[in-house]
Structure formats: structure tokens, C-alpha cells
Amino acid sequence: MQSLVESMEQSHKEKANEWCRQYLKGPWSTIGRDKIHVELLRGYGLSNYLYKCTIPSDETPKASSIPSNVLVRIYADVLANPGGSFLETAICALLAEKNEAPKIYGICQEGRLEEFVQDLIVMELCQSRTLNVDDLRSKTFGVEIARKLAEYHCMDMPLRKEPIFLLETCEKGYDLANYFCEWTFDYRYEEFPCFKYSPDNYPTKEQRQKFIRTYLSCYKEYKSASVEGKKKIEFDLLTEIERLSIFCHFFWAIWRLFNRGNPVTNLDFWTMH
Structure with missing residues (x-):
């Protein structure tokens, strides 16, 4: 091998x-x-x-x-x-x-x-390295990631918006769900299976609420909504994220099937997901 x-x-x-x-x-x-x-x-x-x-x-x-x-x-x-x-x-x-x-x-x-960008994602904070799971779970990076995700989702792009695949109908919720799932995986291991899965690291309800409030604060509809309106928007998004979390695992399981003959990505994804 x-x-x-x-x-x-x-x-x-x-x-x-x-x-x-x-x-x-x-x-x-x-x-x-x-x-x-x-x-x-x-x-x-x-x-x-x-x-x-x-x-x-x-x-x-x-x-x-x-x-x-x-x-x-x-x-x-x-x-x-x-x-x-x-x-x-x-x-x-x-x-x-x-x-x-x-x-x-x-x-x-x-x-x-x-x-070649020396500092990835958050240039002034990342200090010439890629983000790891500790960075994803930190408050400093979390705020910046929430704002960037909202910025990308709000971006005016000359592309078709009509859904052509299940996950694309819920792109925003899926991206957020996948981000939260990544809190539980640490890839800084060179020995098999090259990762550590810690389900207890999944963000708490309070952490998820803080993140999506920062994310939603970039949307005009949320900023102009009443107190009750904001609570409903938050509840609906959190519910969507919770339901789509299983699709994140499903997607990466499918990814593993496509790469089953690839020696570089030959990880134990059945255990992982």
C-alpha cells in the first residue's frame, strides 16, 4: 500500500x-x-x-x-x-x-x-497554517466563519439557483450542518485511521444559537424582523440544520464509496460515519 x-x-x-x-x-x-x-x-x-x-x-x-x-x-x-x-x-x-x-x-x-495563499480562510488570524478542529470550535474563528458563510450565501452570482439535487434545496442549512459536524473530527493523525471522532465535541444548543445569530445578522430580513420574528427564523434554521446533519454523514459515506479504490483516501469511513 x-x-x-x-x-x-x-x-x-x-x-x-x-x-x-x-x-x-x-x-x-x-x-x-x-x-x-x-x-x-x-x-x-x-x-x-x-x-x-x-x-x-x-x-x-x-x-x-x-x-x-x-x-x-x-x-x-x-x-x-x-x-x-x-x-x-x-x-x-x-x-x-x-x-x-x-x-x-x-x-x-x-x-x-x-x-498560493499563505494564510488560509482568516489571514490575520491563521498565521500561515490551515484551520484545525480547535480553530473551528474557537469563538474568534467561529464569528469570522459565520460572517463569511453568510457573505457567500448572499453573494450575487450569475448562476442558476433552481435546485437540481436534494442538498441544493437546502444549501445554507447543509453548509451549516456540515460545519457543526466537523467539530467532532480531528484529522491531525498520520496513523490509521488518520482521524479521531469525538461526538461529545458537537456544539451545544447554546453554541449553535450563538453561531447562527452571527450568521443571520448579515441578512436584512433577520435584522428588520421583530423579536418574535427573529426567534422563529432562528428556530426554523436550527431545525433545518438538525435534520440535515444526517445528510452530511450520508454524503461523506457516498464520497467514500466513490473513492474506495483510492489508496490515499483509504480511510475507515464506515467507522467514521
């Missing part, structure tokens, strides 16, 4: 190197293949393979429009299809235009090249 994982990782690194030299201009397209440093980024999720690609400091581009490092995102099996990857990339491109997502430098059927 280990040799298969190492072989896949080496193949991905070669692919990332090739994409950088193919899509990026300046020194990226002229320096030798062996001068591009490709580093696997671990702990950034399970549905994509992320690689940071960097050129030597003495090859740093003079033009500010040419990056000295980029992020190469290679889709896992569940995303390696034209429809799913195209839609995801289209949404990311639209968000990038609004300065709400990294710039996109190149698009392939198997993945894409993105701007």
Missing part, C-alpha cells in the same frame, strides 16, 4: 511540474524541470491533492504579475469528471473576480493551478 501511495504522489508531482511549465510564463516556462520544487501539502482535506510549487529565489520573476509560487490542485476520483470539476472551477473563478478566492492561472480536466 505504501509503495502505491508513493508512486501516486510521485506521479502527481510530475504532473504538477508539467502544468507549471505549460501554463505559467516567465521563468516557469524556461527553467529546468528539476529546478521547480514541488511540495505536497498535508492536512488540507481529503477530496483534493494539493501541491505547492516554487521556483528558486534567484529565478524570482521581475514582473509582479508572475508568481514565484503557486498551488496545484489535483482532483480526487470523485471530482475527476467534466461536469463536477467545471462547475467548481467556474464558481472559483467568479469568486476570484470578487477577490473572495485565489486567482486561477490554469485549468485542466484533472485539476487547476491557483494563486
Whole structure:
């Protein structure tokens, strides 16, 4: 199993190197293949393979429009299809235009090249690392995440809003439910099964109420509602989140089925979910 994982990782690194030299201009397209440093980024999720690609400091581009490092995102099996990857990339491109997502430098059927953002999600707080389960449960990050989720959900995007799948009919509730479910999983484990499940860490009713009040405070309908009206909006959303929590587990179980032959994501998802 280990040799298969190492072989896949080496193949991905070669692919990332090739994409950088193919899509990026300046020194990226002229320096030798062996001068591009490709580093696997671990702990950034399970549905994509992320690689940071960097050129030597003495090859740093003079033009500010040419990056000295980029992020190469290679889709896992569940995303390696034209429809799913195209839609995801289209949404990311639209968000990038609004300065709400990294710039996109190149698009392939198997993945894409993105701007490398040193600090993820909450730049002034994250301090050059990805968020972990402790961050998700902290009050500081919770407030920022609630506001960002509301901002994304309220964003005016030139995309069809009509539901075409069960979860899309309740997108807001599903996103919030999935966020709360993530409180119970810690992925900072390299040994099998590569996570720790702590159901007692699921947010309490009081914690959920505080979070959704911050989330809803970004909506005009909520801010202009009466006291009783706000209570009803909160109750309805909390009820929706509670009902959709099971779909979060169902979705990740389906994800595991799609990736059952993938050695990198070969986790014990039957126990996990």
C-alpha cells in the first residue's frame, strides 16, 4: 500500500511540474524541470491533492504579475469528471473576480493551478497554517466563519439557483450542518485511521444559537424582523440544520464509496460515519 501511495504522489508531482511549465510564463516556462520544487501539502482535506510549487529565489520573476509560487490542485476520483470539476472551477473563478478566492492561472480536466495563499480562510488570524478542529470550535474563528458563510450565501452570482439535487434545496442549512459536524473530527493523525471522532465535541444548543445569530445578522430580513420574528427564523434554521446533519454523514459515506479504490483516501469511513 505504501509503495502505491508513493508512486501516486510521485506521479502527481510530475504532473504538477508539467502544468507549471505549460501554463505559467516567465521563468516557469524556461527553467529546468528539476529546478521547480514541488511540495505536497498535508492536512488540507481529503477530496483534493494539493501541491505547492516554487521556483528558486534567484529565478524570482521581475514582473509582479508572475508568481514565484503557486498551488496545484489535483482532483480526487470523485471530482475527476467534466461536469463536477467545471462547475467548481467556474464558481472559483467568479469568486476570484470578487477577490473572495485565489486567482486561477490554469485549468485542466484533472485539476487547476491557483494563486498560493499563505494564510488560509482568516489571514490575520491563521498565521500561515490551515484551520484545525480547535480553530473551528474557537469563538474568534467561529464569528469570522459565520460572517463569511453568510457573505457567500448572499453573494450575487450569475448562476442558476433552481435546485437540481436534494442538498441544493437546502444549501445554507447543509453548509451549516456540515460545519457543526466537523467539530467532532480531528484529522491531525498520520496513523490509521488518520482521524479521531469525538461526538461529545458537537456544539451545544447554546453554541449553535450563538453561531447562527452571527450568521443571520448579515441578512436584512433577520435584522428588520421583530423579536418574535427573529426567534422563529432562528428556530426554523436550527431545525433545518438538525435534520440535515444526517445528510452530511450520508454524503461523506457516498464520497467514500466513490473513492474506495483510492489508496490515499483509504480511510475507515464506515467507522467514521
